[in-house]
Amino acid sequence: MLARQRQTAILELIRQHGGVRVSHLVSRFGVSDMTIRRDLEVLAELGLVDKVHGGATLPGPGSAEEPGFAAKSVRQQAEKRAIAERAAALVEPGMAVALSAGTTTAALATLLADVRGLTVVTNSIPVADALHQHPRADRTVVLTGGIRTPSDALTGPVAEAAIGSLNVDVLFLGVHGMSPRTGFTTPNLLEAGTNRCLIEASRRLVVLADHTKWETVGMATIAPLSAADVLVTDAGLPAQARAQLADQVGELVVVECG
Structure with missing residues (x-):
């Protein structure tokens, strides 16, 4: 699987579940921890995901934003x-x-x-x-x-x-x-x-x-x-x-x- 295809698949998983862990992606795609982290970095730079400890989530509102x-x-x-x-x-x-x-x-x-x-x-x-x-x-x-x-x-x-x-x-x-x-x-x-x-x-x-x-x-x-x-x-x-x-x-x- 090409990097772009894998990144698209990762983004779809995050959209489905709200977030994913690096360990789960490593197992699912059969690639290294470092490869997955690079994929998440690419997606984060595009503003498509937020990187969190051990994985990534969908972008959310600012931590001080308070809905009524x-x-x-x-x-x-x-x-x-x-x-x-x-x-x-x-x-x-x-x-x-x-x-x-x-x-x-x-x-x-x-x-x-x-x-x-x-x-x-x-x-x-x-x-x-x-x-x-x-x-x-x-x-x-x-x-x-x-x-x-x-x-x-x-x-x-x-x-x-x-x-x-x-x-x-x-x-x-x-x-x-x-x-x-x-x-x-x-x-x-x-x-x-x-x-x-x-x-x-x-x-x-x-x-x-x-x-x-x-x-x-x-x-x-x-x-x-x-x-x-x-x-x-x-x-x-x-x-x-x-x-x-x-x-x-x-x-x-x-x-x-x-």
Whole structure:
């Protein structure tokens, strides 16, 4: 196979899976590690891929670029719904739970309307709105207050002070990206700090992240992958990513959707 043909085939694989590892390409094409790295360098110079540690991914937005809640809410709707349904099964009557900002956690909030005696702590305006649309006399919603971000999260010193005085059973955390090198990330520095406070206030961390979050990197790290007791994702996540995550998180849950 000529170099150009191999590079075209590599690009197609990256487009199909969102990213590939050098080791997988070496095995697939029967060439050396150095040859594959040169191929990826060519593709990267053309702006067709982003080189990452051990492989390459599709080009993504800048690490500080933060989409608004409305823009994110139309993406991967089926996957987010399936992830939210699986996460809802982890919530029991009488629990105190925290929901971070995010479109998947907002989807989860709509599924908690029938849970008895629930206390919900959140820094997400859409999460609070979803719960207030289904009022219950036996449910308490604590909205932290703070500085509002493009993703409709409340952040900063006011939010962190409110969270710091609380203790909850489980945190459901939405993230902008996840990778072995950078862990769970967000493009917003203030949101990263508030999310770390939510983690500290929680006995258990459940991360909700669809497959498109793999190898997406935001500017600020929230926590390493190993901090997650449970990671709920969808079947679109490539097999190699599943293997890496299974080695890092406490429990990897992969849901089917559609």
